[in-house]
Amino acid sequence: MQSQLRASARSGVRLGRKAPAPAGRRLTVQVVNGNVLIANTKGGGHAFIGLYLAKELMKKGHKVTIMNDGDESKLTKKAPYYKYDELARSGATIAWGDPAKPSTYPRGNFDIVYDNNGKDMASCQPMIDHFKHKVDHYIFVSSAGAYKADSIEPMHVEGDARKSTAGHVEVEEYLAKSRVPYTVFQPLYIYGPHTAKDCEQWFVDRIIRDRPVPIPAPGIQLTSLTHVEDVAAMLALVPGNRKAIGQMYNVCSDRCITFTGICKAVAKALNKEADIVLYSPEKVGTGKSGKAEGFPFRTVHFFASADKAKRELGWKPKHDFQKDVQGLVNEYKALGRPSKDVDFSVDDKILAALGKSVKSSSSSSSAAAFSKPSSSASFSAARAVSPEASDRLRSSHSPRRDLKIKRTVVPSNWRDSMDGSSSSSSQAVSVGSGRSSAGASTGRSATPKDWRSAL
Numbered sequence: 049m050q051s052q053l054r055a056s057a058r059s060g061v062r063l064g065r066k067a068p069a070p071a072g073r074r075l076t077v078q079v080v081n082g083n084v085l086i087a088n089t090k091g092g093g094h095a096f097i098g099l100y101l102a103k104e105l106m107k108k109g110h111k112v113t114i115m116n117d118g119d120e121s122k123l124t125k126k127a128p129y130y131k132y133d134e135l136a137r138s139g140a141t142i143a144w145g146d147p148a149k150p151s152t153y154p155r156g157n158f159d160i161v162y163d164n165n166g167k168d169m170a171s172c173q174p175m176i177d178h179f180k181h182k183v184d185h186y187i188f189v190s191s192a193g194a195y196k197a198d199s200i201e202p203m204h205v206e207g208d209a210r211k212s213t214a215g216h217v218e219v220e221e222y223l224a225k226s227r228v229p230y231t232v233f234q235p236l237y238i239y240g241p242h243t244a245k246d247c248e249q250w251f252v253d254r255i256i257r258d259r260p261v262p263i264p265a266p267g268i269q270l271t272s273l274t275h276v277e278d279v280a281a282m283l284a285l286v287p288g289n290r291k292a293i294g295q296m297y298n299v300c301s302d303r304c305i306t307f308t309g310i311c312k313a314v315a316k317a318l319n320k321e322a323d324i325v326l327y328s329p330e331k332v333g334t335g336k337s338g339k340a341e342g343f344p345f346r347t348v349h350f351f352a353s354a355d356k357a358k359r360e361l362g363w364k365p366k367h368d369f370q371k372d373v374q375g376l377v378n379e380y381k382a383l384g385r386p387s388k389d390v391d392f393s394v395d396d397k398i399l400a401a402l403g404k405s406v407k408s409s410s411s412s413s414s415a416a417a418f419s420k421p422s423s424s425a426s427f428s429a430a431r432a433v434s435p436e437a438s439d440r441l442r443s444s445h446s447p448r449r450d451l452k453i454k455r456t457v458v459p460s461n462w463r464d465s466m467d468g469s470s471s472s473s474s475q476a477v478s479v480g481s482g483r484s485s486a487g488a489s490t491g492r493s494a495t496p497k498d499w500r501s502a503l
Contacts (some may be wrong), residue, residue, distance in 0.1 A: 050454050053074075058379065063491070069183070070369060072475075078094075079130070079152065080232055081111070082110050082111070082158075082159035082160045082184065082185075082287055082288075083108045083110070083111045083113075083156070083158050083159050083160070084105055084110045084111065084112050084113065084114070084159070084160045084161075084162065084287070084312070085115060085153075085158040085160070085161045085162070086098050086101060086102060086112065086114045086161075086162045086165050087115050087147045087161070087162065087164060087165045087166075088114055088115070088116045088117065088164050088165060088173060089115070089116075089117055089164055089165040090116065090117040090118030090123060090165075091118070091244055091245075092244065092245055093170060093235075093238055093243075093244075093245040093247075094164055094235065094236075094238070094241050095128055095190060095243070095244035095245070095367075096127070096128035096240065096244060096276055097122065097164050097189065097235070097238070097276060097279055097280060097283070098114055098116070098128075098164050099128045099131055099132070099135070099161075099242060100240075100276045100277055100280035101162065101164070101206075101279075101283055101284060102114055102135050102140050103135070103280070104277075104280040104281055104284040105284050106138060106139060106140060109283060110130065110160070110287070111139075111158075112135075112139075112141070113140065113141040113143060113145070113154050113158070114132070114135065114140060115143045115144070115145045115152075115153065115154055116124070116129065116132075116142070116143070116144050116145075116164050116186065117144075117145070117146060117147055118144070120144040122350050127242040127243065127244055128242035128243070128244060131242055140248075141154065141301075143286055146176050147163070147166060147171060147172075147174070147175050148170065148171050148175075150174055150175075150178045153175075153178065158179070158182070158183055159183060159184045159185070159287075160183060160184060160185045160187070160287045161175070161179050161183050161186050161187065162187045163175055163176075163186070163187065163188045164188065164189040166188075166219060167191075167215045167216060167219075167221065168213065168215030168216075169218050169219060170224065172188070173219075173222065173284045174220045174319075176222065176223065176226060177220075177226075177283065178227065179228075180226050180227075180228040181228075183228070184229060184287075184302060185229050185230075185231070185286065185287050185288075185292075185293075186223070186228045186229065186230045186231075187230070187231050187232075187233065187283065187286060187293065187399075188220065188230060188231070188232050188233070189233050189235065189283070190216040190219070190232050190233065190234050190296075191214075191216050191234055191235065192204060192234040192235065192236045192298060192299075192300070192352050193208060193214070193216075194210050194211050194214035194216040194217050194234070195208055195209070195211070195234075195352075196208070196209040196210065196211055197338060197346075197348055197349075197350075199348070199349075201320070201355055202270070202342045202348070202350075202351065203348035203349075203351055203352060204298065204351070204352035204353070205298075205352070205353050205356075206295075206296050206297065206298060206353075206356050207296075220232050221297070224294070229293050229294075230293070230294065231286050231293065231294070231296075231297070232295070232296040232297070232336070233282070233283055233293045233296075233297050233299050233301070234296065234297065234298050234299060234352070235279055235299040236271070236272045236273075236274060236275065236298075236299070236300045236350065236351065236352060237272060237273050237345065237350075238269060238272050238273075238274055238275070238276050238279055239274070239275060239369065239376065239382065240275050240276035240277060240372075241274070241379055243435060244274070244321060246344060246346050247273070247345070248273070248310060248369075248373070248376055249337050249376075249385070250343075250344045251310055251311050251314040251322075251376060251381060252314055252318070252376075252380050252385075253315055253385075253390045254392075254395070255311070255315050255318055255320055255385055256318055256320070256380075257386075257390070257423065258403065259395065260321075260323045260324075260325045260399060261308045261311050261322055261323060261324050261325065262325045262326075262327055262343075262395055262398045262399065263311065263324055263325065263326055263327070263343075264326075264328070264329050264335070264340050264343060264347040265291070265326040265327060265328055266309070266326065267306065267307050267308040267324065267326050268306045268307070268308060269306060269307055269345075269346075269347065269348060269349050269350075270304040270305070270306055270349045270350075270351050271304065271305065271307070271345055271349070271350045271351055271481075272300040272301050272303075272304055272305075272351040272352060273301060273305060273310070273369045274299065274301040274365070275301075275310075275365070275366075275367035275369075275372060276301050276366060276389075277366065278301065278365040278366060278367050279299050281312075281363065281366075282297065282299055282357055282361065282363045283299070285362065285363055286361065289337050289361065291360045291361070292360070292489065295321075295356075297356055297357045297360075298352040298353060298354050298356065298357065299354070299357070300351065300352045300353075300354050301354070301365055301367070301369070302354055302365055302368070303368060304351045304357075305369060305370075307323055307345065311324055311367075311411065313373045314373060314377065316373075317343075317373045317374045317376075317377040318377055318456070323397065323414065325398075325402065325404065325417065327398055327401075327402055329341070329343075329347060330402075332397070332398050332402065333397075333401070333403035334394060334397065334398060335347065338361060340397065341394050342394035344451040372453070379480065383446045398419055438490070458471060490491075
């Protein structure tokens with residue numbers, strides 16, 4: 049330990065504390081086995097980052113405290129918060145407080161803070177101001193959604209134009225002015241076990257119930273789906289990493305997938321065919337400006353490059369959505385979700401606008417809803433009649449009616465089986481009505497002797 053301290057002193061970096069830096073130069077830190085505070089959000093797509101980040105940091109030897117926003121009595125019954133007991137058994141400290149109120153913060157000194165809660169200055173500034181002179185590294189989990197959409201070059205790279213109206217951007221600018229050693233991460237869509245927000249589950253909801261899957265046209269929009277373990281692995285690389293100070297990193301898979309691709313991958317895992325229905329949100333009245341009511345993703349290309357994190361942090365993703373999708377489907381089933389109610393009212397509105405027939409109910413309570421019966425089931429249902437009705441059917445049976453129903457084509461040698469067959473070329477049979485012109489002069493309908501064997 050003493051040798052580490054001496055080496056740190058020679059390099060101008062104190063172990064576990066902020067290193068002095070010449071004016072105008074970027075702050076640098078080196079932290080070994082730091083005391084980490086994770087401020088975790090009470091919902092949304094980032095909610096389970098805290099759970100996996102805590103696991104990853106503890107594996108690296110850090111001491112971890114999670115301070116979660118929200119009502120403990122309610123949230124601990126839901127994903128991902130019901131897994132906090134496992135963290136506690138592994139040595140983590142679980143606390144509940146309001147990140148906007150410093151009086152609720154856990155006691156003690158922290159070397160590293162991860163803000164995985166705030167989206168604007170109101171929720172972030174109190175924590176930044178409280179810790180900016182006390183910690184060696186402040187990490188803000190922002191969002192790639194703060195990038196301006198670019199229809200010409202849709203892949204986002206660090207440094208691309210940002211939305212001036214986005215709350216995340218204001219927080220990022222405040223961090224830069226505060227001279228706190230900070231790093232900003234920008235995740236895209238995240239998937240994995242114990243999520244608090246549905247993404248791929250939206251597709252499973254429909255395909256497993258044999259429902260149409262309405263997808264904003266053209267359906268080949270590209271997006272990134274990143275496993276939460278890969279997200280946590282990247283975030284856990286920055287404490288003590290000089291290159292990360294003052295930097296921004298996209299957090300995303302190095303693979304992209306289309307909306308129809310997600311649909312087909314889920315359908316394959318379910319051993320089903322996906323009924324994909326493409327539509328225009330603007331024309332059916334369910335969205336505009338890159339958003340569609342009820343759809344879990346932006347309706348435009350939304351993906352980014354993670355090359356900077358690979359180059360500077362040595363990060364490499366381990367997961368691939370297509371390889372993980374079977375496990376995601378299995379988890380969906382294990383949680384009993386196929387039998388739960390799902391609100392399909394927006395879907396029905398879309399399908400009705402497209403002239404598709406839909407059920408009148410706005411929700412489905414089972415996986416059997418909207419499924420097509422098998423041919424054998426339909427046959428059995430058609431034959432399930434009362435004895436009285438069966439007698440009436442037998443008494444009203446006639447060859448003509450039977451022929452009419454089946455619309456069977458009479459064989460070319462039908463005349464050979466007729467009573468008093470005629471060679472007249474004017475004799476013909478109308479298959480649809482079961483009548484022949486042969487009986488026109490006599491007023492009788494000519495019927496084959498053994499009409500069933502002739503069919």
